[in-house]
Amino acid sequence: MPDSPQDPAVGQEPAVRKNSLGSLLIGVLLVAAVVGAFIFFRPPSLAGDRAKLDAPLSAAQQQQADARTITMAEVEANDGLEGRPAWIAVNGIVFDVSESAGWEDGEHRGVRAGTDGTDLFVSSPHGYDFMARTPILGRLAG
Numbered sequence: 001m002p003d004s005p006q007d008p009a010v011g012q013e014p015a016v017r018k019n020s021l022g023s024l025l026i027g028v029l030l031v032a033a034v035v036g037a038f039i040f041f042r043p044p045s046l047a048g049d050r051a052k053l054d055a056p057l058s059a060a061q062q063q064q065a066d067a068r069t070i071t072m073a074e075v076e077a078n079d080g081l082e083g084r085p086a087w088i089a090v091n092g093i094v095f096d097v098s099e100s101a102g103w104e105d106g107e108h109r110g111v112r113a114g115t116d117g118t119d120l121f122v123s124s125p126h127g128y129d130f131m132a133r134t135p136i137l138g139r140l141a142g
């Protein structure tokens with residue numbers, strides 16, 4: 001049957017039209033596979049998961065924690081402001097975030113150094129690995 005005058009493929013060889021349709025189909029399938037894989041394999045968010053606090057510290061980290069007892073008043077004094085060190089308590093361990101990425105002047109995504117950040121940490125998307133690679137200062141008293 002001859003092509004109608006509105007057909008954009010008028011004048012093209014049937015083999016050429018078939019080829020470009022095939023490439024389009026492969027392209028669409030590839031995009032769908034990539035998007036599908038991204039959705040399927042995306043790690044679940046850890047926001048709100050209290051169990052992440054149970055992640056064990058290494059023996060060396062336990063030793064560091066046990067070596068010093070720190071009061072909440074000491075944590076509060078190290079708020080990262082005016083050049084002071086930036087400390088944060090998470091689940092009874094006091095961490096030094098003075099040199100941590102994204103903690104300039106003791107502030108990180110609405111969290112302030114000099115506080116107990118346990119609940120905010122639980123609601124954050126972090127796993128405990130973020131704390132485990134942060135220097136430990138000691139254990140919180142009480």
Ligand code: HEM
Pocket residue numbers: 088090097100101102103108109111117118120121122123124125126130131133134
């Ligand atoms: C909405 C909440 C939070 C979000 C979206 C978030 C996101 C991030 C991101 C993207 C980083 C990488 C550095 C950067 O680009 O800033 C980071 C680092 C870090 N975050 Fe959070 N964060 C949140 C809350 C918290 C809380 C509550 C704590 C602890 C109490 C925390 C502890 C840390 C630490 C220690 C690092 C540095 C880790 C390193 O040195 O590699 N974050 N955070």
